[in-house]
Amino acid sequence: MAFSNRLRNFVAVALLGLSLSACGYNTIPTAEETAKARWADVQNNYQRRADLIPNLVATVQGYAKQEKDVLVGVTEARAKATSIHVDASDLSDPDKMKKFQDAQNQLSGALGRLLAVSENYPDLKSNQNFLALQSQLEGTENRISVARRDYIAAVRDYNLTLQTFPSMLWAMTVFRGKQPMATFTAADGAQTPPTVKF
Numbered sequence: 001m002a003f004s005n006r007l008r009n010f011v012a013v014a015l016l017g018l019s020l021s022a023c024g025y026n027t028i029p030t031a032e033e034t035a036k037a038r039w040a041d042v043q044n045n046y047q048r049r050a051d052l053i054p055n056l057v058a059t060v061q062g063y064a065k066q067e068k069d070v071l072v073g074v075t076e077a078r079a080k081a082t083s084i085h086v087d088a089s090d091l092s093d094p095d096k097m098k099k100f101q102d103a104q105n106q107l108s109g110a111l112g113r114l115l116a117v118s119e120n121y122p123d124l125k126s127n128q129n130f131l132a133l134q135s136q137l138e139g140t141e142n143r144i145s146v147a148r149r150d151y152i153a154a155v156r157d158y159n160l161t162l163q164t165f166p167s168m169l170w171a172m173t174v175f176r177g178k179q180p181m182a183t184f185t186a187a188d189g190a191q192t193p194p195t196v197k198f
Helices: 002-022 027-063 068-083 094-120 122-126 128-163 167-172
Strands: none
Touching: 027 068, 027 094, 027 122, 027 128, 027 167, 068 094, 094 122, 094 128, 122 128, 128 167
C-alpha cells in the first residue's frame, strides 16, 4: 500500500513537472534572453562601424582637405552615436530606442555624404586604404542589417510570447512587470525613394 502511494505521488509529480515544462513557463525567459543576445549583436556591429570611421575620415582627409564640413559632420555624428547607450534593461523603453536609432541614422547619412565626396577625388577612389576601408564598411553595414533583422525577429517572438496562451498566464502571474520590447522602425523618409538629378 505504501509503495503504491509513493508510486502514485511520484507519477503525479512527474506529470506535474512535464506539464509545467510544456506549458510555456520557460518560454518567456528564453525569448527574452534571445532578444538580449540579438541586441548585443546589433551593438557589436554598430561599434565595429564606429571603429572604422576614424580611419576612413583620416584617409579621406589626406585627399580632400577642402571637404572639412563633411569630415566634421561625420566626426560629430560618430561622437553622438557612440554616446547613446542602450543596454538590455532599456529594450522596453521606446524613447531610448528611438534616440539610439536616430543617432545611428544620422551617422549613416553622414557616412553616405563622406563616401559621395570620394567621387570628386579619383586618387582617393583608387587608394588601397580607402578601398579596403570602404569594403569593410560595406560589410559592416550588411552585418548591421542582418543583426537588426535578427533582433527584430527575436523581439517579435518575445512580445508574442507575452501575449499568447499559455505563456501569457505566466506573464500575468509569475513574470509580472515584463514589458514588450521596443524594436527598430524604418527611418523617416525610408518609404520615399531618393530623387536622382543628372
